[in-house]
Amino acid sequence: MTHMPETPLLDQVHYPSDLRKLEDRDLPQLARELRNEMIDAVSRTGGHLGAGLGVVELTIAIHNVFNTPNDRLIFDVGHQCYPHKILTGRRDRIRTLRQEDGLSGFTRRAESEYDPFGAAHSSTSISAGLGMAVAAELDKTDRRVIAVIGDGAMSAGMAYEALNNAGALDARLIVILNDNDMSIAPPTGAMSAYLARLASGRTYMGFRDFGKKLTAYLGKNVDRAITRAVEHARGYVTGGTMFEEMGFYHIGPIDGHSFDHLLPVLRNVRDHAQGPVLIHVVTQKGKGYPPAEAAADKYHGVNKFDVITGAQAKVKPNAPSYTSVFADALVQEAMLDEKIVGITAAMPNGTGLDKLQEFFPARCFDVGIAEQHAVTFAAGLAAEGFKPFAALYSTFLQRAYDQVVHDVAIQGLPVRFPIDRAGFVGADGPTHAGSFDTAFLATLPGFVVMAAADEAELKHMVRTAAAYDLGPISFRYPRGEGVGIELPERGEILQIGKGRIVKQGSKVALLSFGTRLADSLAAAEDLDAAGLPTTVADARFAKPLDHDLIRQLASHHEVLITIEEGSVGGFGSQVMQFLATEGLLDNGLKIRTLVMPDIWMEQAKPEVMNAKAGLDRAGIVQTVFKALGRSRIIEVAG
Ligand SMILES: Cc1ncc(C[n+]2csc(CCOP(=O)(O)OP(=O)(O)O)c2C)c(N)n1
Numbered sequence: 019m020t021h022m023p024e025t026p027l028l029d030q031v032h033y034p035s036d037l038r039k040l041e042d043r044d045l046p047q048l049a050r051e052l053r054n055e056m057i058d059a060v061s062r063t064g065g066h067l068g069a070g071l072g073v074v075e076l077t078i079a080i081h082n083v084f085n086t087p088n089d090r091l092i093f094d095v096g097h098q099c100y101p102h103k104i105l106t107g108r109r110d111r112i113r114t115l116r117q118e119d120g121l122s123g124f125t126r127r128a129e130s131e132y133d134p135f136g137a138a139h140s141s142t143s144i145s146a147g148l149g150m151a152v153a154a155e156l157d158k159t160d161r162r163v164i165a166v167i168g169d170g171a172m173s174a175g176m177a178y179e180a181l182n183n184a185g186a187l188d189a190r191l192i193v194i195l196n197d198n199d200m201s202i203a204p205p206t207g208a209m210s211a212y213l214a215r216l217a218s219g220r221t222y223m224g225f226r227d228f229g230k231k232l233t234a235y236l237g238k239n240v241d242r243a244i245t246r247a248v249e250h251a252r253g254y255v256t257g258g259t260m261f262e263e264m265g266f267y268h269i270g271p272i273d274g275h276s277f278d279h280l281l282p283v284l285r286n287v288r289d290h291a292q293g294p295v296l297i298h299v300v301t302q303k304g305k306g307y308p309p310a311e312a313a314a315d316k317y318h319g320v321n322k323f324d325v326i327t328g329a330q331a332k333v334k335p336n337a338p339s340y341t342s343v344f345a346d347a348l349v350q351e352a353m354l355d356e357k358i359v360g361i362t363a364a365m366p367n368g369t370g371l372d373k374l375q376e377f378f379p380a381r382c383f384d385v386g387i388a389e390q391h392a393v394t395f396a397a398g399l400a401a402e403g404f405k406p407f408a409a410l411y412s413t414f415l416q417r418a419y420d421q422v423v424h425d426v427a428i429q430g431l432p433v434r435f436p437i438d439r440a441g442f443v444g445a446d447g448p449t450h451a452g453s454f455d456t457a458f459l460a461t462l463p464g465f466v467v468m469a470a471a472d473e474a475e476l477k478h479m480v481r482t483a484a485a486y487d488l489g490p491i492s493f494r495y496p497r498g499e500g501v502g503i504e505l506p507e508r509g510e511i512l513q514i515g516k517g518r519i520v521k522q523g524s525k526v527a528l529l530s531f532g533t534r535l536a537d538s539l540a541a542a543e544d545l546d547a548a549g550l551p552t553t554v555a556d557a558r559f560a561k562p563l564d565h566d567l568i569r570q571l572a573s574h575h576e577v578l579i580t581i582e583e584g585s586v587g588g589f590g591s592q593v594m595q596f597l598a599t600e601g602l603l604d605n606g607l608k609i610r611t612l613v614m615p616d617i618w619m620e621q622a623k624p625e626v627m628n629a630k631a632g633l634d635r636a637g638i639v640q641t642v643f644k645a646l647g648r649s650r651i652i653e654v655a656g
Contacts, residue, residue, distance in 0.1 A: 026051050033107050034081035034132075045082065045277045049074050053306045056100050059112045061325045064445070065123050068304040068316035069098035069168070072198050072274075076166070076299060077101045079280035080194075083288055084162055090134040090150050094143035094167035096124035098196075099133075106132035116445035118622035123446060138449030139417065140387050141174035143167050144193055148184045151191040162288060164192045169213055170201025170364060173386030184294045185265020192287055193266070193296045196274065198303040201364045202318045203372075207386045216259065217271045217300055261296045270298030275305060315367070337502035340495040343473040344436055345370025347480035347509055348407060349377050357405045358484060361385060363392040369409040369438055389414050393421035393433070400431040405484060411439040412452025412494065419458060426490050427462045433490050434483040435459075440469070440494035440532065441583030442614075442628060447621035452494070453614055456531070456588035459492055460561040466491040466514055467561040469532035469582070469589075473500030475558070481509030496533050496583065498624065515562035523551035526642050527575040529568070531557045531582040531589035534612075534633055538581055541638035550642065560589040563596055572602045572609075577645045581612045583633060588613065608645040612638065 027044055028051040031037050040048065053074050060067045078101075080091055086106075093099045103121060104112055108130065114120025125133040135146045147165035154161040171177060172195065184191050197213050199205065261268040269287070272279040280299070287295050303318075304310030309328025310317035323330040352358040352374060364387040366372040375382040385392045389410055396406035415422070415437060426433045440452035460467045466486065470476035470493055479493035520535065526545055528538040535556050542552035553575060555567060560582075571578055580590040590611030597603050615631050628634045632641065 028052060028055060028104075028109075031105060032109070034086050034105060037078065037081050037105060040082075042277060042281060045075075045078055045281075049078055049277075050306075052078065052101050052104060055104055055109070055112070057307055057325055059104075059115060060100065060320065061323050062113050063115045063117060063120075064319075064321045064323075064331075065116050066097040066100070066318065067307070067320050068200075068310050068313075068318050069095075069198075070100040071305050071307055071310060071317075072301040072303045073098045073166070073196060074101050074306070075275050075277060075280060076194070076196065076301065077105065079277060079284055080164060080166070081105055083281060083284040084164060087131045087134065089162040089164065090147070091132070092135045092137070092143045092147050092150075092163070092165045093125055094137060094165065094171045095140045096133075096137035098166075098168070099125050102132070103130075106130055116447075116621055118620070118626060120621075122621065124449060136449075138446070139414065140171040141167070141176045143171075144177055144180035144184065144191070147191050147193070148180055148187070148189055151184075151189040152187065155190065162190070162192060164194060166194045166196055168201070169195065169197040169199060169210060170205050170387055172213075173201070173205065173207050173209055173364070174388050175390060181261070181264050181266065188265065188293045190292060191294045192291065193294070195270075195296060195298045196301055197271065197298060198301045198316075200303045200316055200318075201387065202315065202368070203364065203366050203384065205386065206364070206384045210386075212260065213298075216298065266294045266296040267291065268296050268298065270296075271300045272297070274299035274301035335499045337500040338473065338505075339499050340470070340473060340476055340497070341368070341370040341438055342373075343476050343500060343505065344409075344438070344480060344495065345373040347477045348436075349373050350508060351480060351484040352378055352381065355405065355484060356381075357403065359383070359399060359404050359406050361392050361396050361399075361406055361408045363387055363389045363410060363414065365409075365411065365414075368411070369436070371409050389418040390421050393418040394425045396433045397421070397425040397429065397431050400426075400433045401429070405432065405434065405487075407434045407436055407483070409436040409438065411450075412437045412441075412455040413439065413443075413450050415455060416458070422459070422490075423462060427465055430464055430489045432487045434486075435490065435492035436480070436483070437492055437494040439497045441496045442619070442624040442631075443497050444624045444627070445621050448618040451614075451619065452496070452583075453585040454587075455492070455494055456560050456582065456584040457586070457591070460588065460592050462490075464489045465561055466559065468493040468512075468559055469557075470495045471530065471533060471535035471556045471558070472503045474503045474505055475556070476500075477505055477509035478512050479509070482512045482514075485511045486514065494532060494584075496624075501533075501536050512558060515559050515564055517555055517557040517559065517564040517567045519553060519555050519567070521552070521554040523553040523575075525550045525575060526552040526577045527571040527579070528552060528554045528638065529557055529571055529578060529580045529593065530554065531560055531580065532584070534581040534583055534628075537628075537633070537635045538638060540635040541642075544635070544639045545642055548639075548643075550646075552642075557589065560592050563592055565596065568593060568596060569600070569602065572597060572607050573605075575607075577608045577610075577642055579610050579612060579638065579641055579645070581633060581638060583628065584614060586611075586613045586616055610641050610645050612641060
């Protein structure tokens with residue numbers, strides 16, 4: 019491609035086909051421009067910054083060498099895909115990232131043919147890539163499949179299940195291990211130490227040996243450029259690595275910011291590799307943006323920020339976040355009970371368990387991105403008389419459902435499940451929404467399932483869970499800040515299966531499960547004003563249900579509305595089941611269940627999502643009016 023020296027290369031690259039017309043020597047300039055473009059975009063939208071900065075060269079090199087989208091490129095998690103989006107026809111929308119009606123912050127099949135597989139939860143790329151590689155073989159199609167997976171994502175069992183299978187199938191799959199020695203937090207575990215040992219060169223061999231080995235494997239056609247690359251690289255790993263034992267041809271580590279290393283290796287693999295190949299690429303998270311490079315978390319996820327200083331916009335909170343209230347309450351209980359231990363799956367900061375880690379390092383376990391293991395590990399601790407708090411986000415607990423059922427619930431083990439990010443989460447969209455936990459936990463015999471209505475309730479639930487030893491117990495709470503209610507000195511132990519009346523009325527009953535209570539109370543004001551005296555109750559428990567409370571609400575009100583920020587099948591369904599079983603639906607009770615809609619709701623601000631779902635003040639009022647057959651849909655303030 020010809021270009022004026024002063025013309026930004028990025029302006030000429032709309033798709034990878036444009037990129038392939040550039041000379042190799044142009045690529046470093048393209049990388050600089052791409053980095054700047056990404057920094058500017060994320061400074062306006064917020065989002066994942068460090069991971070994308072670390073793969074700028076790798077992304078360019080892959081699109082340069084491989085024939086995407088016919089060759090399939092899969093990013094694990096997908097949070098590092100912003101440079102990829104800019105290079106694949108989405109630059110004009112990159113400043114809409116994670117906004118309502120904008121680009122997703124992850125890869126999405128529906129968004130582009132260059133996103134052959136959607137992601138957001140980690141460690142799925144090798145499995146999906148293997149499926150595609152096998153499909154290509156069955157279809158007799160000459161297609162390469164490349165999975166890019168981080169060292170953090172390599173801590174999940176699923177990645178090994180896939181490697182194991184790929185090695186045995188001898189499939190034509192290219193796995194690029196993007197090793198930046200970071201997860202969100204510093205990585206944990208023996209695997210991370212192993213990768214560090216490989217990268218530190220203990221098992222390197224000289225490039226002559228490597229050249230021979232590569233020639234033997236790839237055929238005689240080894241590019242001369244590879245010799246140059248090897249001279250620059252710190253060395254190549256000798257045989258006998260874990261990946262080789264699993265049937266992969268293992269190349270690396272190579273410098274993931276050097277085109278001189280990336281291009282010849284990728285070209286050789288493209289042209290000659292037949293079976294599964296793993297390329298170990300060393301990168302730096304946050305590369306090329308000093309504030310990110312210097313930050314402890316390498317700017318994994320950021321708010322909007324000032325590009326010059328790197329200072330992130332601080333939204334002044336009105337109240338402490340639910341996560342911090344949980345963290346403080348857990349530390350408080352842990353001080354009084356040495357059997358309390360905490361478990362996080364690579365989210366010490368996100369779950370607030372870093373606070374427990376600070377106070378009781380020996381009683382807090384970051385097990386890596388390994389939710390399934392986290393749950394069964396907790397079950398083992400519980401079996402020995404400990405009081406494990408397995409603190410996971412609602413969305414990631416999904417991955418450990420069989421462990422919850424089989425290892426915890428069937429054995430009646432008292433594992434405590436603090437469930438953060440319950441309900442709509444905003445910019446991360448449907449992959450991260452905490453929608454299903456109530457539905458999938460409340461169906462399990464013997465489970466106690468709670469939801470905190472506000473941060474004081476959350477404190478009570480931490481204490482209640484600490485005190486409850488008869489079986490599994492969970493409590494859900496949302497992302498973001500609380501309502502600003504005064505916090506008790508210490509939480510109270512709640513009576514299991516008992517809700518509370520917050521406001522007494524007579525005609526309408528609003529039965530809320532979780533933090534929709536505030537909107538229920540606001541709606542009650544409007545309903546009172548409209549001549550409909552309204553009772554508001556906080557169920558606290560989806561299991562066991564407060565039968566007395568529900569009976570009373572059902573028999574003394576004309577309308578009963580359940581409200582929850584969760585999917586169908588959750589609290590409302592439990593209430594309906596109970597009412598139906600008891601024959602309480604036979605007396606003309608007008609009952610409605612307000613839940614998240616049965617669709618994958620796209621990213622937007624949580625308040626917008628709640629409004630769209632009809633779970634806000636106005637939505638509750640309208641539901642009551644409709645149930646009563648009133649045509650007047652009132653306008654509601656606030
Ligand atoms: C199943 C699952 N658990 C937790 C997360 C949250 N999460 C997102 S990115 C990330 C770290 C990934 O680290 P790595 O794979 O090394 O990628 P890097 O960000 O360092 O490039 C974590 C824990 C997730 N996306 N999926």
